[in-house]
Amino acid sequence: MTNGRPDLAAMLARLARQLIAIEQPILAEHDVSMWGYAVLTALRDEPMRTQAALARSIGADKTRIIGILDELQRRTLIEREPDPADRRVRLLRLTPAGRDLHSAVQAEIRSAEETMLGQLDDEERHFFLQALENLHRT
Amino acid sequence: MTNGRPDLAAMLARLARQLIAIEQPILAEHDVSMWGYAVLTALRDEPMRTQAALARSIGADKTRIIGILDELQRRTLIEREPDPADRRVRLLRLTPAGRDLHSAVQAEIRSAEETMLGQLDDEERHFFLQALENLHRT
DNA sequence: TATTGTTATACTCTATAACTATA
DNA sequence: TATAGTTATAGAGTATAACAATA
16 A cells, blocks of 8 residues: 555645646736746846747747747846847846846745645754755755 | 746646656556556545546546546446436445555555656655645645 | 537647748 | 748637526
């Protein structure tokens, strides 16, 4: 007889779905999609030299982020200019407005996460987050 | 400045995707889909009286599991008979073959999970799983 | 009239391949 | 010829609404 717990993937997928549902209203209020927010997050950590690299870093396809970049650029949340040294590639970075929007959204998301994390006691919470970060880095 | 960790949803979603990718070959080898396996798992824990309840319990839509139930029934992995007391509803339960298949697949999945859980030390692993189970029950 | 299961339809997401412009 | 970005197309997955059978 296998251990009584549910499968790992089932638990993780369900929690992820739940959390995404919680965050949806926040993103909608700021008129940004999940992938748009992922792009802002990736660019906040470091500017990128190619769209393909950006796509890879958020686990998406290079063809899929184009519409997202179009929209973010139209709203002047990101800059996207051809590299003078190689005019095929686009240099990507956040504008001040993009940075502000990201900060505002992330703050609300962090607060919303508490509805989930708040159910854990201190010890569980600490090791849960530590384990998640360790696994995520791998 | 917010805490340096990535957003919770980003970490959970990525780990879930990773784990699902790891399990895909196992499911394929046994010729069962992710949702098919989810159905077998749900029915192993307890037989169900309606398809809608089953769908809800695995986070799916009642219209979406029909094809899956058709297939599982065709392979005689589940039984699906009208309730004599209310012929609108279908009583659902695993056949012995369904139970065997589920056990075999789950054993392999548990083993595959170790490639991820094995990266944690004992303390992290213990509280990580405990926290996941607590959150999952909620 | 309400409910269970089913079917049909449309919509969203995603993956693949073809195209352009540079190199 | 190879690469970055773009566009077009098709496929899978999903949600919604309409339908038939039963209560």
